[in-house]
Amino acid sequence: MDIDLARHAQDGDESAFAEIVRRYSPRVFSVASRFFRQRSLVEEAAQEVFLKAFTQLGSFEGRGSLEGWLTRIATNTCLNMLRGSKRRPELTVSDLSEEEDRWLEQQMAEIEQPSVENNLVAADLADRLLSVLSPEDKQALLMIDGEQASIKEVAEATGWSESKVKVRAFRARKKIREAMERLLNSKREVSSEAR
Amino acid sequence: MNEKHITEVLDNAALASLSASELEEIRAHARICEACASAFAAAKVSAVVIMERAQVAIEPSPFFQTRVMAALREQQAAESVPAFSRLWKSARALVSSMALTTAVLAALSFMISAPATITSDQTASAFSAESVILGQDGDDQLTYEQVLNAIYTDDEDK
Numbered sequence A: 001m002d003i004d005l006a007r008h009a010q011d012g013d014e015s016a017f018a019e020i021v022r023r024y025s026p027r028v029f030s031v032a033s034r035f036f037r038q039r040s041l042v043e044e045a046a047q048e049v050f051l052k053a054f055t056q057l058g059s060f061e062g063r064g065s066l067e068g069w070l071t072r073i074a075t076n077t078c079l080n081m082l083r084g085s086k087r088r089p090e091l092t093v094s095d096l097s098e099e100e101d102r103w104l105e106q107q108m109a110e111i112e113q114p115s116v117e118n119n120l121v122a123a124d125l126a127d128r129l130l131s132v133l134s135p136e137d138k139q140a141l142l143m144i145d146g147e148q149a150s151i152k153e154v155a156e157a158t159g160w161s162e163s164k165v166k167v168r169a170f171r172a173r174k175k176i177r178e179a180m181e182r183l184l185n186s187k188r189e190v191s192s193e194a195r
Numbered sequence B: 001m002n003e004k005h006i007t008e009v010l011d012n013a014a015l016a017s018l019s020a021s022e023l024e025e026i027r028a029h030a031r032i033c034e035a036c037a038s039a040f041a042a043a044k045v046s047a048v049v050i051m052e053r054a055q056v057a058i059e060p061s062p063f064f065q066t067r068v069m070a071a072l073r074e075q076q077a078a079e080s081v082p083a084f085s086r087l088w089k090s091a092r093a094l095v096s097s098m099a100l101t102t103a104v105l106a107a108l109s110f111m112i113s114a115p116a117t118i119t120s121d122q123t124a125s126a127f128s129a130e131s132v133i134l135g136q137d138g139d140d141q142l143t144y145e146q147v148l149n150a151i152y153t154d155d156e157d158k
Helices: A002-010 A014-035 A039-055 A066-083 A098-108 A116-130 A135-146 A151-158 A162-194 B007-012 B020-032 B034-055 B064-117 B120-125 B129-134 B144-157
Strands: none
Touching: A002 A014, A002 A066, A014 A039, A014 A066, A014 A135, A014 B064, A039 A066, A039 B064, A066 A135, A066 A151, A098 A116, A098 A162, A098 B034, A116 A135, A116 A162, A116 B034, A135 A151, A135 A162, A135 B034, A151 A162, A162 B007, A162 B034, B007 B020, B007 B034, B020 B034
């Protein structure tokens, strides 16, 4: 039982806390991966999550799952870590790498060529597009549009109200779609000038 | 819906969550509206990149648990040092005042006990023969030996 594990860990049983880390680190890493791409940053965030969790074990009352409780700590920890970071300016055609440029051309021509490399290019492009958003908006968009989470699930993971989640997701979706539209239009212009 | 612009529909929900009929209506409108066709194309590419980004998940390394446990022990050790310094901070004033009081008491007791250590000869020289004879120094408190010393020392000096 989660609550027993939490109580034992709180009473100083190191093996109980080690078990919590072992059991829930994949979940915490998955949350942190939403915010960071570098392994070192994901590990740093995950470690911070468990250290915080250890000091707050007394506040876990066992009403929800330990996983849900840790997810919330993970989300807030990552958001705090990102709060001070600067947002990047919007991505333009000149910022695109050769691979990203090629990948976008394939998308515009509606040619789907799924491969590990192409998936990574798309993920990199997403990171650069999403960096114009606030960490909170990015979180809402990635959970709903990327992981097919429901509004309620996002609200539970973040502690925001459902209406706040909807507003954040709408705002983020619109901003990314408009940025992508500008990128595609300028790419079309560059291509037509080249011809 | 064919006449209505579709941008709000595109921004309201994830593209993947729209039903087949909703998607068909969007496509139908995009065929007759250039602006919405461009928005729809951008929404489709955005949806793909977001899905790909969401697939990226870094797995914990096999050493992660050990690393966390080591960090936890380090944190607990670091916390115990400030606890001692916090205790010292609050007790410092009390300890200092106690040390000062002890020093003052030691000094006072040394000063008070110092005359008792001098010899009876030295004590006697502090009284003149006249004052002893006239009883001006409260000779009741002087010993017989001190009185004799005071008188003979005075005589020898003369």
